[in-house]
Amino acid sequence: LKLSFSSPRVMGMILSVAACLIVSTNLVVAVALLKLLLKRSSQSWCFVLNLALADALVGVAITGLNQISPPANTTPPDQGKARCLMRMAFVTLPCTASIMSMFLISLDRYAAIKMPLRYSLLAGKGTAIGSLLALWISAITVGFLPGEMMVWQLQADGYGGFCAFFSVIQEVGVIVLFSLCFFPLLSVFIYIYLDILKIACSHQKQICQVRQAGSRTLLRSGYSRHVKALRTVTVLVGCFLVLWCPFFVVSIVHILCKSCQLAGVLENYLWLLGLSNSLINPLVYAFWQREVRLQLAAMFSCLTGRSRAARPTGAADRYNPPSSCRIFKIGSLLSSIWDVYFCFRCSSSPCSLM
Known part of the structure; x- marks a missing residue:
């Protein structure tokens, strides 16, 4: 994590814009999810709401990173190091919570489709509260692991006044953090991702057959609803792998290869790429999850309806649909493209995605 891009001012501008977009x-999306939860209590929506809140906290946390650190000759080294550790901890904590929330969402949808009977017995408020409590305890532990009151062995020996992730945490500590948090989750993510693709492909073949037969009975089932939710999780996990994997993999290469000089690439580009995952997650749900998309469309159409009521209605207003409807139809278009792709892919050959 680096606090300057080519200059502190440029990085400050980038982080300010990113923070505003991520938080807003x-x-x-969190408001839309809360409205859905009030309509119908669901363990899955609790996990998705937690993901939105964790990503919003990522945006709040990076607002403190655009502040220029005091010069090294005006701040005691120990005080500057402690301040930098806290700033890194408050960024690592919500990022860890966001990653673990995606893991919970994937596991929840995967369990719903793989073992529906046991899932219906285990799913509930108690399971959701216990899972979220364990998630935030783990995120706090990982975030503050190299802090002043935690593990001194993970902290770097010296501090030159420049606040960056690799300047306050030992390289061995980075490997420990990644080995405990990221790579185990990554392996499970990959397994779930591949199995989800296999399930989605096989079920899409059934949907195509039902549509060709002219019947829509299977499309109304609860099982079909779970599979459509898995489609969103597939996109979510795919975005996570694309955006976060480069940072973690190159970090290990940077630690093992002293002559590669990858610190600039890591701190200037790959961290920002991973950070953009907190902006992509709500967009995925806004465009791919039908319930969230409809709830957002209802919210925006309500706002546009109030603004239209405040002025005289013209002929153009009577015949032009609200802009929110046109925007959220993009999500339906993307969903249809996904269906067409899988129909073509699964009808051309047996499912061989595993």
């Missing part, structure tokens, strides 16, 4: 987008 996730809060809008």
Whole structure:
């Protein structure tokens, strides 16, 4: 994590814009999810709401990173190091919570489709509260692991006044953090991702057959609803792998290869790429999850309806649909493209995605 891009001012501008986009987008989606939860209590929506809140906290946390650190000659080294550790901890904590929330969502949808009977017995408020409590305890532990009151062995020996992730945490500590948190989750993510693709492919073949037969009975089942939710999780996990894997993999290469000089690439580009995952997550749900998309469309159409009521209605207003409807139809278009792709893919050959 680096606090300057080519200059502190440029990085400050980038982080400020990113923070505003991340916080605003996730809060809008969180409001829509809260409305859905009030309509119908669901363990899955609790996990998705937790993801939106964790991503919003990522945006809040990076607002403190655009502040220029005091010069090294005006701040005692120990005080500057402690301040930098706290700043890194408050960024690592919500990022860890966001990653673990995606893991919970994937596991929840995967369990619903793989063992529906046991899932219906285990799913509930108690399971959701216990899972979220364990998630935040783990995120706090990982985030503050190298802190002043935690493990001194993970902290770097010296501090030159420049606040960056690799300047305050030992390279061995980075490997320990990644080995405990990221790579185990990554392996499970990959397994779930591949199995989800296999399930989605096989079920899409059934949907195509039902549509060709002219019947829509199977499309109304609860099982079909779970599979459509798995489609969103597939996109979510795919975005996570694309955006976060480069940072974690190159970090290990940077630690093992002293002559590669990858610190600039890591701290200037790959961290920002991973950070953008907190902006992509709410957009995935806004465009791919039908319930969230409809709830957001209802919220925006309500706002546009109030603004239209405040002025005279013209002929153009009577015949032009609200802009929110046109925007959220993009999500339906993307969903249809996904269906067409899988129909073509699964009808051309047996499912061989595993």
